Each structure stands twice: as C-alpha cells, then as structure tokens.
Amino acid sequence: MRHLFFVLAVAAAVFAPAPSDAKNTGLIFVSNEKTNNLIVIDPKTYQVVKDIKVSRRPRDMHFNADHSLLYVACGDDDVIDVLDVAKLEVVGKLATGPSPETFALDGKRRRIYVSNEEGSSLSVIDIDQNIIVHEVPTGAEPEGVFISDDGKTLYVTSEVGDLVHMVDAEGGHVTQDVVVGTRPRRFAATPDGKELWVTTELSGEVYIIDRAKFAVMGKIEFRPPGMRKTDVTPVGLAMTKDGKTAYVTLGHAAHVAVVDVATRNVEGYILVGKRSWGITLSRDESKLFVANGFGDDITIIDAKTRKAIISVPVGRIPWGVAIDD
Amino acid sequence: MTSWWRIQVRSARGIVRSSPLDLSTTLNAIVCVCSATMAMAQNSQPAPSQQPRITIGYVEMAGDPRHEPITAYGRLVLKNREHPFPGAQIGLDEAQALTRVLKTDFALERITVKSPAEVAGAVVRARDTNGVHFFIVDAPAEAFKPLAGAIKGRDILVFNATAADDGLRRDLCAAEFVHALPSLAMNMDGLMQYLVSRKWSNLLVLEGPATADAAMVKALESSVKKFGTRIVARQQFKPGTDPREREKNDPALLSAGSRDYDVVFVADSAFDFVRQVPYHTVRARPVVGSIDLEPVAWHWTWDHNGAPQVNTRFEKRTGGRHMEGPDWAAWIAVKMVVQATLRTRSADFEAQRKFILGEGSFDGNKGLAVSVRPWDHQLRQAVLLAAPYAVVASAPVEGFLHKTNDLDTLGDDQPETPCRLDK
Numbered sequence: 168m169r170h171l172f173f174v175l176a177v178a179a180a181v182f183a184p185a186p187s188d189a190k191n192t193g194l195i196f197v198s199n200e201k202t203n204n205l206i207v208i209d210p211k212t213y214q215v216v217k218d219i220k221v222s223r224r225p226r227d228m229h230f231n232a233d234h235s236l237l238y239v240a241c242g243d244d245d246v247i248d249v250l251d252v253a254k255l256e257v258v259g260k261l262a263t264g265p266s267p268e269t270f271a272l273d274g275k276r277r278r279i280y281v282s283n284e285e286g287s288s289l290s291v292i293d294i295d296q297n298i299i300v301h302e303v304p305t306g307a308e309p310e311g312v313f314i315s316d317d318g319k320t321l322y323v324t325s326e327v328g329d330l331v332h333m334v335d336a337e338g339g340h341v342t343q344d345v346v347v348g349t350r351p352r353r354f355a356a357t358p359d360g361k362e363l364w365v366t367t368e369l370s371g372e373v374y375i376i377d378r379a380k381f382a383v384m385g386k387i388e389f390r391p392p393g394m395r396k397t398d399v400t401p402v403g404l405a406m407t408k409d410g411k412t413a414y415v416t417l418g419h420a421a422h423v424a425v426v427d428v429a430t431r432n433v434e435g436y437i438l439v440g441k442r443s444w445g446i447t448l449s450r451d452e453s454k455l456f457v458a459n460g461f462g463d464d465i466t467i468i469d470a471k472t473r474k475a476i477i478s479v480p481v482g483r484i485p486w487g488v489a490i491d492d
Numbered sequence: 493m494t495s496w497w498r499i500q501v502r503s504a505r506g507i508v509r510s511s512p513l514d515l516s517t518t519l520n521a522i523v524c525v526c527s528a529t530m531a532m533a534q535n536s537q538p539a540p541s542q543q544p545r546i547t548i549g550y551v552e553m554a555g556d557p558r559h560e561p562i563t564a565y566g567r568l569v570l571k572n573r574e575h576p577f578p579g580a581q582i583g584l585d586e587a588q589a590l591t592r593v594l595k596t597d598f599a600l601e602r603i604t605v606k607s608p609a610e611v612a613g614a615v616v617r618a619r620d621t622n623g624v625h626f627f628i629v630d631a632p633a634e635a636f637k638p639l640a641g642a643i644k645g646r647d648i649l650v651f652n653a654t655a656a657d658d659g660l661r662r663d664l665c666a667a668e669f670v671h672a673l674p675s676l677a678m679n680m681d682g683l684m685q686y687l688v689s690r691k692w693s694n695l696l697v698l699e700g701p702a703t704a705d706a707a708m709v710k711a712l713e714s715s716v717k718k719f720g721t722r723i724v725a726r727q728q729f730k731p732g733t734d735p736r737e738r739e740k741n742d743p744a745l746l747s748a749g750s751r752d753y754d755v756v757f758v759a760d761s762a763f764d765f766v767r768q769v770p771y772h773t774v775r776a777r778p779v780v781g782s783i784d785l786e787p788v789a790w791h792w793t794w795d796h797n798g799a800p801q802v803n804t805r806f807e808k809r810t811g812g813r814h815m816e817g818p819d820w821a822a823w824i825a826v827k828m829v830v831q832a833t834l835r836t837r838s839a840d841f842e843a844q845r846k847f848i849l850g851e852g853s854f855d856g857n858k859g860l861a862v863s864v865r866p867w868d869h870q871l872r873q874a875v876l877l878a879a880p881y882a883v884v885a886s887a888p889v890e891g892f893l894h895k896t897n898d899l900d901t902l903g904d905d906q907p908e909t910p911c912r913l914d915k
Binding site for chain 2: 266284285287304305306307308325326327328329330344346349350369370397
C-alpha cells in the first residue's frame with residue numbers, strides 16, 4: 168500500500184499538470200508542526216483564508232522560481248510535500264531521508280538539498296525523477312542548509328556536532344568543517360558573498376564565518392532587556408537584500424534582535440511571542456513575520472518602526488513563514 | 493578504503509529504503525553512490541587507529557540489584573531497569589563527525605566488576621594500565637566512598653551516572669567526582685516547585701520500609717521546608733494483606749485521616765505497594781513520588797529542546813527501549829568529555845578537566861544549558877516531572893527564580909551545602 172502510494176506520488180510529481188497561474192498573491196503560509204497543516208493568511212486583512220492539510224510535522228518551506236509551487240518538508244512522514252500555490256492543494260510528494268527539517272532548492276539543477284534530522288545526512292533529491300540521488304553523511308542532527316549563488320557549495324549545520332560543514336554540491340561530500348558555538352541552527356549570508364552568519368542556539372550567539380577562509384571571524388551576543396544570557400536561544404535569521412540589517416529571533420527570550428551588519432551592533436529588540444524561531448521578510452522588506460512556536464501564533468512586525476503590528480493565531484507549534492510575493 | 497565502503501553500503505540501503513520505487517531507480521541510486529564513494533575516497537583521512545584516542549571507562553557491577561527487573565506476582569515485568577550503557581554509546585555515536593575535525597577518536601571501555609568494593613580497584617587499574625582518565629561509574633552509592641579514597645588527588649574524573657544519594661554530594665564531597673544524575677534533593681525540589689505552582693501545598697506522606705524510602709522522605713522534608721508547604725500526616729506503610737495490620741497495608745485506611753491533603757506522596761523504592769495507591773485513596777487526590785508524577789532526569793516523551801532526536805537515537809540503539817534518567821546521565825558524561833576536547837582543542841586531561849569543572853556548559857536537550865556546580869560538582873540541570881505518558885512540567889518551574897542561575901533553585905545551592913570544593 169505504501170509502495171503504491173509512493174508510485175502514485177511520483178507519478179503526480181513527474182507528470183503534474185502545469186500549475187495554474189496566480190502570481191504575487193501576497194498570501195502568507197505558516198507551517199505548523201503539531202497540527203500538520205499550513206495556515207494561509209490574507210496579506211491585507213490578516214484573516215486566515217485557508218487551512219491546508221499536509222503530511223505530518225511540516226517545517227521548512229520554499230517556493231520554486233516562479234512561485235507556482237511551494238515545497239514543504241514534513242519531518243514525521245519523511246517527505247517534502249509539493250503544493251500548488253494557485254490551487255492551494257498538495258499535488259505531489261518527494262521522498263527524503265528520516266525527518267527532513269530544512270532544505271535549499273536549486274531550480275537550475277532541479278535539485279533539493281535537505282537535512283535529515285534523524286539520519287545525520289543531507290539528501291540530494293532530483294526533483295523531476297523524485298529520487299534521492301545521493302546522501303551526504305553529516306554530523307548528528309543536521310539542520311540549516313544554505314546554498315551558494317552559483318549552486319556549487321552548500322553549508323550545513325550539525326546541531327549536536329557544533330559544526331558547520333562545507334559541502335561540494337556536485338561531488339556530494341563534505342570538504343571542510345568549522346567549529347562554532349553550541350547547537351548551530353540556521354544561516355544567512357551577506358549579499359557580497361563574504362560572510363556567512365549562523366545562529367548558535369545554546370551558546371546564545373550568532374557566529375560569523377569568513378566564507379573565503381572558512382573560519383570564524385567574529386560573533387555577536389544578545390541581551391534583551393530583563394533577560395539573562397541563558398534565556399537567549401537564537402534560531403532564525405533574516406537579512407535585508409542590501410546586506411545592511413539582520414534580524415535574529417531569540418527563541419525563549421521572546422524577542423527579535425535588529426543588528427547593523429556592518430558594525431555588528433545590536434540596534435534594538437522587538438518583543439514577540441514565546442519560542443520565536445522562523446522569521447521571514449516580505450519582498451519589499453517592509454514587514455517581518457515571526458513564528459512563535461509556543462504561542463501558536465505569528466507576530467507581524469513593521470520593519471521601519473520596529474514595532475509589532477498584530478499577532479495572528481495559527482496552528483499548533485508554528486515553525487516558519489513563507490510569503491508569495 | 494574499506495571503512496568508506498562500509499559507510500556507503502549503509503547509505504545505499506538507506507536510499508533503497510527511503511525511496512521504494514522500482515529496480516531502475518534503485519540501480520540509479522546505487523550508481524550515484526558508487527561515484528560518491530570514489531569522491532569520498534579521495535578525501536578520506538588516515539585510518540582512525542592512527543589518531544590519538546580518548547577512552548572513557550564505563551564501570552558497572554554484575555548483578556546490580558538496581559538494574560534487575562521489577563517483577564510482580566504472576567511473572568509480570570513492571571520495569572525492565574537496564575544498565576545505562578547505551579546512553580554512553582549514543583554519546584559516542586554523536587561524536588563520530590567530530591573525530592574528523594578533532595583528529596581524535598573516542599572509545600568506551602566497559603568494565604564489569606562483582607561488587608561495589610571492586611569499583612575502586614577497577615578504576616585505578618584502568619588508569620594505571622590503559623591510561624584512562626575519564627570514567628562513568630554505574631554503581632550503588634556504597635561504591636563511592638572507597639573509590640573517593642583510592643583516586644584522591646589523581647588525574648581521574650569520575651561521572652556518577654546512577655547514584656542520586658545526597659550524602660555523596662554533601663558529606664563525601666570528592667573533587668574527582670561529577671554527579672551527572674540529579675541528586676535526590678534536586679528531584680524533590682523540582683516536584684515541590686510544581687506542587688507549589690498548582691497550590692497543592694498540603695501533603696499526605698506514605699513511607700515504605702526501605703532505607704531508600706526514608707532517604708526520599710528526608711529529602712522531601714527539606715523541600716517542604718524550603719518551599720513552605722506542609723506535611724499534614726505521615727504514615728509508614730507495610731506491604732501485605734494481613735488484616736491485623738490493615739492500618740498499615742490498606743491505602744484507603746492510610747489515607748483516611750481527618751485532615752485533608754492536596755496530594756499523596758508515596759516513597760516506595762520497591763515499586764510494589766505504590767501501584768495500589770492511585771484510585772484507592774479515600775479522597776480523590778493525585779499521587780506523586782514513586783508513581784504517577786515522578787521527578788526524573790529524562791523521559792521518553794519529552795519533546796522539547798531537540799529531545800525527540802535523542803530519544804530516537806537511543807531507541808534505535810537499544811531496539812526500542814525507552815531512554816531514562818541514568819541513560820541521560822551516561823550520555824551527557826560522554827558529551828562533556830567530547831565537548832571538553834572540542835573546546836580546549838586539546839587531548840590534555842588537565843585542560844579538559846578544568847573546562848568541564850569550570851566554564852564548560854553543555855547541551856542536555858532539556859532547556860537551560862547544563863554545567864557543573866563548583867561547590868559540590870553536581871551537574872546543574874532541569875528535572876522533568878513525568879507522568880507515565882507525558883512530561884507534565886519541567887523544573888525549574890516558571891516563576892522560581894534565582895539570582896544567578898534558575899537551575900540552582902533545585903538541590904543544594906552554594907550556601908546550603910557543607911561541601912566546599914570551590915574553596
């Protein structure tokens with residue numbers, strides 16, 4: 168039965184009809200780990216417009232280049248669900264390794280690189296054939312995956328190993344490792360290609376890696392008002408396209424830190440909900456969307472005034488936000 | 493070369509399993525894996541045996557009654573209670589990726605002795621003949637006094653993974669020990685914080701005949717004092733069915749006192765009588781302590797802080813056994829040694845010990861980072877309050893604050909202990 172299911176799923180993915188056309192809907196998609204759904208929110212009214220059932224434990228999400236499809240990694244079913252953005256329906260599934268968490272998409276090479284949290288590996292998936300063409304062994308609990316602009320290099324964190332791996336995307340092997348703080352989670356990169364930022368959740372920092380030397384070149388600490396160092400558990404990262412400002416979610420400290428990238432100074436803190444992890448900037452960079460894992464809601468922030476505008480209840484344990492804009 | 497092949501064969505199976513399509517797909521995957529093997533081979537490093545190796549001794553006692561199954565009439569197996577060695581093994585598994593970076597291998601040496609008295613000799617022998625500095629000791633409390641004497645001042649660090657006794661932390665107070673398991677005092681403080689947070693501050697205490705039961709009640713009394721709750725009645729129970737002793741063996745009669753209580757606390761290390769307490773009390777009150785709501789170092793249902801991944805790794809290793817507190821303690825001990833190597837970038841024992849006992853803070857997958865208390869070498873950590881199928885809360889419970897580290901609201905804080913290893 169399971170076999171048949173996968174065959175059908177593959178058929179669906181390979182022979183999927185051309186996705187219907189509906190661009191820049193502005194819709195906000197929130198993945199909810201415990202309710203196995205995506206909540207879709209209207210960008211103007213902030214009303215929930217759709218509740219889409221997906222495979223179990225949906226986490227990281229990425230659009231394809233023309234935003235016709237949204238890929239959703241579903242940790243408890245070992246698949247990436249493929250969602251038609253116009254129809255708001257799941258139209259296919261890609262098999263992954265055990266417990267996929269985050270991934271990077273290479274549209275040109277038609278590849279998905281996904282970290283398998285429980286498999287200590289990175290799966291390389293051929294999107295069109297729906298097969299895992301390769302598995303790269305990593306340290307235990309790989310999480311953040313970042314792909315270079317030319318698609319040749321991948322960076323993967325190992326949460327348990329306190330490592331960032333550099334991976335040759337074509338050859339499919341780790342070429343270098345760099346030791347960072349405790350429990351490294353997710354990435355952002357400066358647009359000049361020089362710096363790679365990585366959050367280290369348990370040591371409460373952001374490590375900055377020199378991409379040319381692949382060595383740690385600095386780190387940033389956070390201390391929002393009234394919080395202790397131990398409360399600060401950074402996970403999510405977002406950077407503006409001009410590379411001037413970075414936003415860091417601080418997990419249990421329930422704040423987003425605003426960092427001036429050039430000076431690495433923390434310019435301020437914005438109060439959000441409990442266990443804030445996922446963070447996404449709107450395309451025009453006017454708004455920030457933060458998933459509050461233990462608040463079962465998202466906080467929408469005006470990036471200019473640095474104030475929260477509204478909280479919108481979603482499903483249980485929201486993981487991340489993707490915006491069709 | 494051969495080792496790479498082995499790894500790749502394992503990956504190949506993984507691929508076949510995770511993408512059960514058809515033969516051509518499978519072949520396709522295998523072809524890709526082969527090319528990967530070549531690529532990896534070019535990058536492969538010297539055989540692991542040429543690297544320096546840090547060995548952690550794991551000392552256990554054959555026939556340790558604490559690891560015998562608890563059975564009941566009719567050959568029921570109530571608890572399996574196994575040695576926590578697999579906890580240490582998953583710690584070692586996790587270190588595999590780091591062996592490449594550190595150019596250091598890690599290994600476990602399992603040493604089994606026959607009695608608590610032999611533990612000290614086994615540790616000293618492993619140090620003298622094999623150069624082992626780090627040990628996980630899985631032995632009852634009585635093994636620790638002779639051990640402390642035998643290793644005093646030596647280049648040895650022992651992680652206590654299974655003995656919760658407060659006396660080891662307070663009176664024995666040895667600098668060569670790190671207590672990875674929460675002390676009894678920490679467990680009782682964690683439980684008490686939860687009861688206080690629910691305003692369930694009146695306790696009926698039922699105490700069993702074992703020495704361990706008395707120790708548990710003694711720790712409870714300290715927590716009652718510390719957190720301002722009340723023991724409204726305290727009863728000794730005596731398991732049995734003798735009608736002449738029904739006042740002592742019938743949970744209904746034991747709980748029928750005139751003063752009301754919010755919870756029934758039962759100390760029953762034999763795990764016999766306590767099974768009959770829930771639903772047999774006169775008043776409809778929850779039971780805590782040795783059943784129903786238990787303070788533990790770890791639980792298989794804990795699903796925050798990345799715990800599910802740890803539980804999955806453990807269950808894969810053991811064929812489905814649930815990870816428990818002592819398993820966590822053995823696991824964190826290995827992690828601490830690996831982290832000490834990573835952060836000091838050194839295989840030097842002195843540097844590693846200094847890191848572990850000093851600035852080292854470690855990811856225990858239960859919230860706040862764990863670290864060693866300088867005054868008694870107890871590992872500060874959260875205590876989970878576990879019901880059979882869920883973790884009800886983790887302590888420190890919200891609202892219990894401490895001036896430096898909230899974890900120090902559990903167990904012996906610096907001013908509370910006679911142990912002064914920090915002086």
